[in-house]
Amino acid sequence: MDYDVIVCGGGPAGATAAxxxxxxxxxxxxxxxxxxxxxxxxxxxxxxxxxxxxGAVPPEQYIEAHVTRVRHTLxxxxxxxxxxxxxxxxxxxxxxxxxAAFDEYLVRLAAQAGAxxxxxxxxMSLALERSGCNVTxxxxxxxxxxxxxxxxxxxxxxxxxxxxxxxxxLRRKRSLAxxxxxxxxxxxxxxxxxIRQDTAHxxxxxxxxxxxxxxxxxxxxxxxxxxxxxxxAKKIYGAGLGPALRQAxxxxxxxLDVPVNPPELRxxxxxxPIWAGREPLSTPDGELLLAGDAAGLINPFFGDGIMxxxxxxxxxxxxxxxDAPGSYTAEIHACYARNFDAAYNWMNWFYRFPRAGYKIGxxxxxxxxxxxxxxxxxxxxxxxxxxxxxRLIAYLLQKPLSEFWRKK
Ligand SMILES: Cc1cc2nc3c(=O)[nH]c(=O)nc-3n(C[C@H](O)[C@H](O)[C@H](O)COP(=O)(O)OP(=O)(O)OC[C@H]3O[C@@H](n4cnc5c(N)ncnc54)[C@H](O)[C@@H]3O)c2cc1C
Numbered sequence: 001m002d003y004d005v006i007v008c009g010g011g012p013a014g015a016t017a018a019x020x021x022x023x024x025x026x027x028x029x030x031x032x033x034x035x036x037x038x039x040x041x042x043x044x045x046x047x048x049x050x051x052x053x054x055g056a057v058p059p060e061q062y063i064e065a066h067v068t069r070v071r072h073t074l075x076x077x078x079x080x081x082x083x084x085x086x087x088x089x090x091x092x093x094x095x096x097x098x099x100a101a102f103d104e105y106l107v108r109l110a111a112q113a114g115a116x117x118x119x120x121x122x123x124m125s126l127a128l129e130r131s132g133c134n135v136t137x138x139x140x141x142x143x144x145x146x147x148x149x150x151x152x153x154x155x156x157x158x159x160x161x162x163x164x165x166x167x168x169x170l171r172r173k174r175s176l177a178x179x180x181x182x183x184x185x186x187x188x189x190x191x192x193x194x195i196r197q198d199t200a201h202x203x204x205x206x207x208x209x210x211x212x213x214x215x216x217x218x219x220x221x222x223x224x225x226x227x228x229x230x231x232x233a234k235k236i237y238g239a240g241l242g243p244a245l246r247q248a249x250x251x252x253x254x255x256l257d258v259p260v261n262p263p264e265l266r267x268x269x270x271x272x273p274i275w276a277g278r279e280p281l282s283t284p285d286g287e288l289l290l291a292g293d294a295a296g297l298i299n300p301f302f303g304d305g306i307m308x309x310x311x312x313x314x315x316x317x318x319x320x321x322x323d324a325p326g327s328y329t330a331e332i333h334a335c336y337a338r339n340f341d342a343a344y345n346w347m348n349w350f351y352r353f354p355r356a357g358y359k360i361g362x363x364x365x366x367x368x369x370x371x372x373x374x375x376x377x378x379x380x381x382x383x384x385x386x387x388x389x390x391r392l393i394a395y396l397l398q399k400p401l402s403e404f405w406r407k408k
Pocket of ligand 1: 045
């Protein structure tokens with residue numbers, strides 16, 4: 001064997017898995033097709049609770065903003081500006097990271113721990129055998145046929161469009177949400193009334209079946225829109241979903257009086273493989289374990305996946321270090337299934353009746369604190385969803401249909 005474990009993909013899931021494996025003494029390769037740092041289509045918002053999974057707080061240079069307030073709107077109106085923490089407390093914040101720099105930092109931690117980092121090395125195929133796995137990779141020197149690396153186990157952390165799941169005949173019924181983002185320079189000294197470095201913005205009417213966001217970064221803002229109830233979005237927009245998401249971004253900026261020239265915006269569009277129920281996340285004999293987006297571990301309600309990528313990468317590595325690859329799927333299910341099943345159900349309700357959801361959920365004084373606790377895993381969806389659903393049903397029964405029927 002060349003390695004004990006080959007980790008495919010150098011995002012948060014793969015970098016974390018490789019770091020933990022190398023720290024545990026396994027001969028580990030981290031194979032990444034791009035040269036780092038590389039762009040990753042993402043909003044880059046991650047709860048500071050991720051630091052416990054990273055084992056350390058990243059140096060300040062990798063945290064571009066500490067968000068402690070969220071400004072919500074519905075159809076660009078009915079604003080609600082809310083603090084993430086209880087008055088007098090400051091323990092929770094939403095870090096804003098630049099994914100290119102942040103991911104490279106995580107990969108460097110893996111290298112420091114002893115993992116071999118192979119950049120510009122693309123996994124072409126996997127051959128999975130109990131006696132060992134062959135990973136065919138293409139490098140700049142290898143020629144079209146590639147070269148073969150051998151390992152006992154593979155961790156597939158190659159993201160939403162990766163090939164590992166396919167090679168292991170896993171995740172055949174994926175559920176994909178879709179989102180776009182763009183970044184533009186922004187001067188936080190310009191005196192803008194609302195756009196500040198400690199404030200994230202969420203808008204629930206600009207796009208149907210999802211939301212739009214503005215996240216502060218260092219000297220720039222990240223603006224995006226996503227459709228998280230993808231079934232509804234497909235019915236509503238059909239092939240026009242991409243243009244509708246891009247238009248939502250432009251409308252959001254204009255609603256906040258941010259000068260924007262649409263042809264100058266560079267949009268990135270990417271699928272989000274959201275949790276859609278229990279399914280095997282490793283091959284029966286444990287040769288291949290999937291982590292992060294490759295395993296569909298995106299929260300169906302918020303669309304966040306960075307922390308779940310880090311956590312699942314760590315769980316996958318721990319299973320291999322404990323010589324228990326067969327327990328991986330059960331461990332992920334124990335960690336996520338009830339929570340994300342409830343988030344999925346609530347997502348279906350909320351994005352179908354966003355006006356009602358805004359009224360009975362988002363605009364409540366405590367909602368932002370609750371959302372932050374849900375994001376950081378401090379509170380679980382199955383604990384709050386029944387209450388939210390009861391509130392929503394009571395609200396819908398009280399109101400004539402016209403009250404929450406959408407205008408557009
Ligand atoms: C528009 C948008 C906004 C988002 N905003 C947020 C947000 O604000 N907060 C949040 O938590 N989540 C957000 N997400 C989700 C988040 O980006 C993902 O959940 C997260 O990146 C998953 O990490 P990962 O390590 O599993 O995969 P990735 O970050 O996708 O990393 C996979 C890596 O594998 C590499 N790779 C792929 N194929 C191969 C191959 N064949 N060989 C070798 N390497 C390969 C890729 O180059 C990549 O580096 C957003 C997603 C989108 C699309």
